[in-house]
Amino acid sequence: MLVARYLLTGFVLALAFVHFAALTMIQPPSCPPECICLSQTQVLCNSGGLREIPVKLLPSTVEHLSLTRNHFPIIKSDAFAGLRYLRKLSLDGNNISIIKPFAFRGLPRLRDLSIQQTPLATVAQFAFAGLQNITSIYLSHNKIKKVEGYAFAGTSNLKLLVLTNNPIIKIESNAFSGLTNVERLNFPSGVRVLEPDAFNGLDTVGFLKLAFMDLPSLKEGTFRGLTNVGVLSIQESDLGVIESDAFDGLTFISNLYILNNKIDGIQELNLTQEQRIGYLKLQGNHILEIPRAETLNIGVDKLTVIANHFPCDCHIHSLLEGPLANGSLLEFISKNYCISPLEVNGRPMSDIDIDSIGRCQEEVTRGNLEASKDSTSMCCKMKPQLSILLCSFVAVFGNLR
Ligand SMILES: *[C@@H]1O[C@H](CO)[C@@H](O)[C@H](O)[C@H]1NC(C)=O
Ligand SMILES: *[C@@H]1O[C@H](CO)[C@@H](O)[C@H](O)[C@H]1NC(C)=O
Numbered sequence: 384m385l386v387a388r389y390l391l392t393g394f395v396l397a398l399a400f401v402h403f404a405a406l407t408m409i410q411p412p413s414c415p416p417e418c419i420c421l422s423q424t425q426v427l428c429n430s431g432g433l434r435e436i437p438v439k440l441l442p443s444t445v446e447h448l449s450l451t452r453n454h455f456p457i458i459k460s461d462a463f464a465g466l467r468y469l470r471k472l473s474l475d476g477n478n479i480s481i482i483k484p485f486a487f488r489g490l491p492r493l494r495d496l497s498i499q500q501t502p503l504a505t506v507a508q509f510a511f512a513g514l515q516n517i518t519s520i521y522l523s524h525n526k527i528k529k530v531e532g533y534a535f536a537g538t539s540n541l542k543l544l545v546l547t548n549n550p551i552i553k554i555e556s557n558a559f560s561g562l563t564n565v566e567r568l569n570f571p572s573g574v575r576v577l578e579p580d581a582f583n584g585l586d587t588v589g590f591l592k593l594a595f596m597d598l599p600s601l602k603e604g605t606f607r608g609l610t611n612v613g614v615l616s617i618q619e620s621d622l623g624v625i626e627s628d629a630f631d632g633l634t635f636i637s638n639l640y641i642l643n644n645k646i647d648g649i650q651e652l653n654l655t656q657e658q659r660i661g662y663l664k665l666q667g668n669h670i671l672e673i674p675r676a677e678t679l680n681i682g683v684d685k686l687t688v689i690a691n692h693f694p695c696d697c698h699i700h701s702l703l704e705g706p707l708a709n710g711s712l713l714e715f716i717s718k719n720y721c722i723s724p725l726e727v728n729g730r731p732m733s734d735i736d737i738d739s740i741g742r743c744q745e746e747v748t749r750g751n752l753e754a755s756k757d758s759t760s761m762c763c764k765m766k767p768q769l770s771i772l773l774c775s776f777v778a779v780f781g782n783l784r
């Protein structure tokens with residue numbers, strides 16, 4: 384018994400000595416047993432079976448830290464506190480389902496962060512907040528369904544945010560608020576909800592591409608607060624109905640591309656000169672209803688409308704006289720196509736005899752009511768109801784001729 388105690392004490396002392404030696408004399412670098420410390424700045428803890436981040440055991444000087452294929456289910460707030468020199472961090476292949484607010488706080492030098500191949504489903508509020516000096520965040524191949532508001536608050540130097548290969552269906556209001564210097568922002572396909580103000584606070588973006596969305600409508604205020612964009616490209620999507628004010632509050636956009644979408648209708652498209660939209664390119668869209676001329680205000684510097692398909696119905700006159708054609712009638716009809724009627728589907732507008740298409744009843748009526756102020760037109764000397772009837776009769780009859 385006594386011997387055993389001596390032995391034990393000796394052992395403890397020896398251990399303490401080794402530990403002491405380690406700390407004071409030889410100062411061998413601390414390194415978690417599951418990791419390989421290539422140097423005091425580079426540490427690999429890949430496939431280490433770790434369930435927690437061994438932040439206390441890591442050299443505080445570490446610059447590159449790789450923690451791939453471990454078993455962290457959660458990244459707590461301030462999970463890496465103290466690693467002030469960290470520049471590059473990889474957490475790929477972990478079982479991360481939650482990132483708490485301010486998880487990466489206290490990492491002023493962190494530039495590259497990769498969290499890929501994880502079951503992460505939500506980019507929660509403030510998850511990546513306060514990463515002042517980060518340039519790239521890679522979040523591809525996760526299970527991200529939604530990005531909550533202010534997820535990137537204060538992350539003002541981010542240049543590259545990769546969200547591809549995620550089943551994102553919803554982008555909440557203010558999701559990208561605080562990103563003020565992004566070079567390129569690409570979204571995965573399948574977005575079904577863009578909340579109003581989804582891009583609010585997103586300032587100075589080189590290229591913002593929204594593709595393969597499936598929206599019931601482009602809601603009022605969707606782009607409100609988005610400013611200083613090189614290219615905003617909305618493409619290959621079902622946009623449903625473009626609501627009035629969908630583009631309200633979108634300012635300083637060098638190039639706005641609306642390419643190859645299906646658009647059920649345009650309630651109003653009001654791009655004012657104050658919004659400073661340089662170039663609007665409407666190309667390859669199928670627009671199922673011709674927007675009424677008075678709902679369009681295209682205050683842009685340069686406009687291209689080509690390879691779109693419109694119904695060639697009685698509203699075509701209003702389209703050709705309106706701001707989308709902008710006076711270049713021949714050019715417009717040779718470069719845009721008819722969707723309907725069926726027999727002209729896919730044919731250039733210039734193939735059909737536009738004059739043979741009657742004007743719509745309301746246009747005819749309106750025209751005549753305006754004319755009534757001064758003209759001697761026989762329609763217009765009558766009571767309005769009668770006039771509508773007679774004028775539409777005249778219109779129809781005129782077309783049959
Ligand atoms: C991953 O995390 C989930 C929930 O946190 C848990 O149910 C599951 O067992 C974990 N899987 C592995 C392989 O650790
Ligand atoms: C951010 O990076 C720049 C340039 O690399 C550096 O000068 C600056 O000190 C960094 N900021 C912080 C808080 O470390």
Ligand SMILES: *[C@@H]1O[C@H](CO)[C@@H](O)[C@H](O)[C@H]1NC(C)=O
Pocket residue numbers: 651653655677678679680
């Ligand atoms: C466009 O918006 C401006 C300012 O918001 C408004 O004054 C104008 O009437 C609108 N134009 C159309 C065609 O809706």
Ligand SMILES: *[C@@H]1O[C@H](CO)[C@@H](O)[C@H](O)[C@H]1NC(C)=O
Pocket residue numbers: 681683684685686709710
């Ligand atoms: C519309 O046509 C006018 C006259 O040709 C031209 O000055 C103007 O720049 C055109 N507008 C756009 C947006 O292209």
